[in-house]
Ligand code: ATP
């Protein structure tokens with residue numbers, strides 16, 4: 001057998017942590033770059049013998065270069081890394097990087113990502129750049145795109161922290177939205193009047209083989225994912241074939257990007273059954289967490305297989321239905337998070353994941369709970385129980 005290649009992961013959060021589980025099963029050596037010795041991912045897998053997980057920022061040139069020298073392939077569990085250094089690492093032949101640094105760089109800027117997808121003929125909501133925004137600029141865009149309108153940070157956005165919905169063009173509403181977004185490059189999107197949000201995980205290996213998972217329904221509140229249900233169900237004639245259409249659109253969108261790995265593709269399902277693409281994550285994604293318990297091969301295992309030029313695993317569901325409920329922090333107190341996790345242990349078919357984060361904060365992803373079941377109805381009822389045990393974030 002060929003010696004196992006060492007994988008370097010930029011980012012040591014919960015997605016990195018869930019990559020360590022299949023790596024342990026398959027005996028794949030991993031090195032995790034993040035600040036701190038005890039991040040979620042570093043807690044679950046030792047570094048190879050004689051080496052330590054590097055302690056440094058995943059944006060640090062020095063640390064990325066050192067990691068590249070110690071690894072055969074670098075990958076990311078977060079897109080907000082230093083794409084220029086990754087490109088240099090590839091150009092200098094130091095190490096393979098998957099997905100490609102160009103893909104990571106494109107996705108980092110949500111406006112450029114949208115422009116790329118639109119140019120490739122992928123349907124997206126109408127969008128416009130908003131350089132140096134003034135109240136007058138915002139009003140002019142709102143008259144083009146309509147209200148409500150979503151003003152978004154182009155970069156460093158996650159969990160809706162770069163999104164400000166604008167419902168009126170009152171000066172006060174505009175000032176509030178711009179103040180929330182702060183001094184960041186912005187753009188604006190027309191509102192997508194979705195009936196559901198949908199996501200599809202797509203994996204492509206180094207050889208170019210592509211597989212997608214069943215589409216899921218994702219439910220967000222205040223721009224943050226709360227519940228994800230698999231597979232997607234949508235009633236009515238307009239919705240016919242929506243799972244297959246979502247998979248095809250997601251595969252088509254990923255085909256416009258270079259590099260191997262798993263991609264999370266977020267979409268809006270409109271009342272007429274058509275789909276708009278929201279955004280793509282070039283990494284494992286929250287809407288694929290259920291694949292650990294519910295699919296033959298999880299998104300995390302398939303990501304490792306994809307970047308290591310190994311055969312891809314079966315993306316099919318191995319249970320009739322599944323769902324995932326995020327465990328969000330309420331405030332700095334860890335108590336409500338631990339209580340929800342403990343309560344979930346009594347729910348049949350539930351698997352608890354806590355990420356080992358040292359600090360809780362309001363709306364921070366602290367863990368998740370997956371439930372599987374023999375029918376949609378059974379899973380829905382289990383989700384209702386979990387949600388009734390969830391602490392109230394708005395108190
Ligand atoms: P993520 O954590 O997925 O990276 P993000 O911070 O990049 O999220 P988006 O995915 O752009 O943010 O938006 C988060 C959520 O806000 C969406 O899932 C959706 O619920 C809502 N949203 C975003 N854009 C629009 C839009 N144009 N119309 C309606 N709702 C939207």
Ligand code: MG
Nearest residue numbers: 157158159279
């Ligand atoms: Mg995003």
Ligand code: MG
Nearest residue numbers: 159266278279
């Ligand atoms: Mg998103």
